[in-house]
Amino acid sequence: MHWRDALNKRALSLLSWKKHRRHVHLATTCAAIVQDITRSDVDAILVSGDLTNFGTPDEFALAADWLKQLPVTAMVIPGNHDCMIRQPAEKGLLQWKTWSATSYPYARIHDGVAVVGVNSGVPTPPFMAYGRVGRRQLARLEALLKQLGDAGLCRVVMIHHPPRRGLVTWRKALHDYRAFARVLKRTGAEIVLHGHSHDATLTHIPGTDIPLLGVASASLMDKREHRQACWNHLSIHAQDDGWAIQMSRHRPDGRITEKASWVRPRNSRA
Template identity: 75%
Template sequence: MPHDLPAETSSQRETCAVVLAHLSDPHLPPPPVRWWEALNKRALSLISWKKHRRHVHLAAICMEIVQDIARANVDAILVSGDLTNFGTPAEFTLAAEWLEKLPAQTLVIPGNHDCMIRQSPEKGILQWEKWSGATYPYARIHNGVAIIGVNSGIPTPPFMAYGRVGHKQLARLEALLTQLGDAELCRVVMIHHPPRKGLVPWRKSLLDHPAVAKLLQRTGAEIVLHGHSHDATLTHIAGTEIPLLGVASASLTDKRAHRQACWNHLTIRPRKSGWTIDLARHRPDGSITEQASWFRPQGTQA
């Protein structure tokens, strides 16, 4: 029930910090794809996987990321999409088994690979309903922190990987962010495609990113998390001071530092007039490559 708020308000918040782990794009090793499942866009993705991507997206690296998260004793793990490679029903099932074994309460949203072709929700994203919701956007609340999951994944033509939030989700998102803001909760928005121009090529972009940015300018949010780019980035939502935090793929090996596998360790502490949010970006071995900190005043929109 993504729009239902529990009785908890800021006056009832616990004073302890909420610690979140953000990872994305693990591209878990796929089971065999049956021939009739590849009579569509999946055929191109399958060729890419066999020729290149399976050599750089390594299960061992992703396992090290999960082990490091386990040592950090986080309150929740946020996975911002692309658990699968081809979005087959069998991949969704294996991904659900992976989610079940993660070392903390987990929330997930789908990415473009998870939504590669049209199929019934029962074969796809509803297999992850336990860690998300039956509808998007959804919200889950823990000690004064609200995690809002948005689905930007849509089926696209060959060689395209763009996304869209769409009018229905935008309307629900605006109502939800307003409601959560009025309840004085720290709002953490999670979306797969970055809602900002220039972080990915057009063919991979969020088509309605201007509408998402304008919505966030109106309603506010304390931080926005995304995946998809496979880049560890730190920017802002256009026209606001809202931090926009990207993360490299959780399974990727790459010579470029900003594309090497990592996860974002976020610590959110309530203050009298807002929240402090501390970031430490972790490599699989636990080393920290980047740190940042923000104070997000309560009641501000942008």
């Protein structure tokens, strides 16, 4: 990164990286995750943000190269690191349009499953990493979820910031999580995936029975098991009256540390 690129909030992130994060976020750990995913014979990979550290154009390009090398189709949303500062879209998010979108939310349909990508990443002041979906995106999300539900598709919603209070500190929280939850309560969804917290968690969207599944960073080495690098394997199958969803949580060495399953009614309203 050129010194001119760090004359903003990136300077604080760079200090954090040099002092701490570079010692615990390891490329070898992420590579082991990808190898385990490859062995598991999945047909799509969902990436819930933070493919970059500082959101520089060069990092976006490197991340695009990484996405090209994944064993199957990937679908991506940005995280707070990817949206650290304002910059022309062609230098940032548009480099990922093959795996993401030019606007949000987006929907990609695969074998009866609709992956809905929401962008909660916004530039924030120093020492802050909060997110926001915003009214316009929430309105589009509501219309999109209704349309997909009426079409009988399984709706897997992906957002970076956890849309629930208490999973991250206030300075990292999703500011409009209540509005997001209200949209899902009206429209329904089968499951919601998030990143950001670096914790492997399983909760619910507030006021609903919609599962909310968090994942640890794919590159993080930590003594605490719930923060150790992992990936979530979702298996979704259509039933006469809905969707059977199974989840297993995998570590880089192939160990499965948690399992869960749900039967979600077709086009359910939470």
